[in-house]
Amino acid sequence: MHDPLSDVLRLVRLTGCVYFLHEFRAPWSINIDQGAHAQFHLVVQGACCVQHDGQMHQVTAGEVVLFPRGAPHLLAAPGNADHAMSGNEVVSAIQAGLTPFEGDGQATRLLCGHFEHDPDLVCTLFDGLSDLVHVHTFDAMTPRLADSVVPLLVREMDGDRPGSDIIVARLAEILLIEVLHRHVEQAGTERGVLAAMRDSRMARDISAIHGNPQHPWRLEELAREAGMSRSAFAQSFHEIAGVAPGAYLTNWRMLRARELLRDTNKAIIEIAERVSYGSELTFARAFQRAFEITPARFRRLRGSELSVPAG
Secondary structure (H helix, E strand, O other), X not given: OOOHHHHHHHHHOOEEEEEEEEEEEOOOEEEEOOOOOEEEEEEEEOEEXXXXXXXXXXXXXXXXXXXXXXXXXXXXXXXOXXXXXXXXXXXXXXXXXXXXXXXXXXXXEEEEEEEEOOOOOOOHHHOOOOOOEEEOOHXXXXXHHHHHHHHHHHHHHHOOOOOHHHHHHHHHHHHHHHHHHHHHHHHOOOOXXXXXXXXXXXXXXXXXXXXXXXXXXXXHHHHHHHOOOHHHHHHHHXXXXXXXXXXXXXXXXXXXXXXXXXXXXXXXXXXXXXXXXXXXXXXXXXXXXXXXXXXXXXXXXXXXXHHOOOO
């Protein structure tokens, strides 16, 4: 089966960035402002509190908190939410080899960072997610994560081997994917594209759409892919994915076309045909509705014709 999650990851150009792996001793408190990227905090050892939107959350070893839209929040030792340093100050101090807090109380070891994606796209992975995602203990997760990704991240951050920055970034991206999968499993009622990808019936349709965007899909065909009636499929897809099947199909075609315009020198009419548009004019209108720019102008701004060989 075609892998739609990998498609989305490729299109949004997801990259991971780890700020630090550091041990804090109580009392300590970090105030993190609204950010441009999805921020995460993995508790490697001990425990901490996370305050967001007026609520306090206890996070213990093996748990992750993710802020998909970079919402402001506070990290602190349990019972020590006062006199916070800013996140930027803490990162700068740690990266300079300094100790931002001088406490000698309970130890908490944190691995913190963020995930970046194409700033011109709304990250489809985060559709339907709340501003704070709390993934509880990894004990029940697959051995792949519990026995591999987190220990490798910690080892690479602790060491100073050549190439470790690249390894850490890639491992962080794997961690995000596992966190999102685990969150959907734990929450159960989340809506969005990720939830639809994990529903066996909806996943068949998303896979078909991603694998063959040039096909003139009709609602009846998509319903048959899911093994459902037309009306039941349309209702279920909308309830789980948060958008109608036709809207998702159009959106995916435009994202795929955008990728081809950005990364290849293919003629615009050829790209239009690859996403099921027989007319360059009709395609241009749909593309402009989606991105508020014409395909030709988008390509000129990206400089694709000069920098990328024909694909």
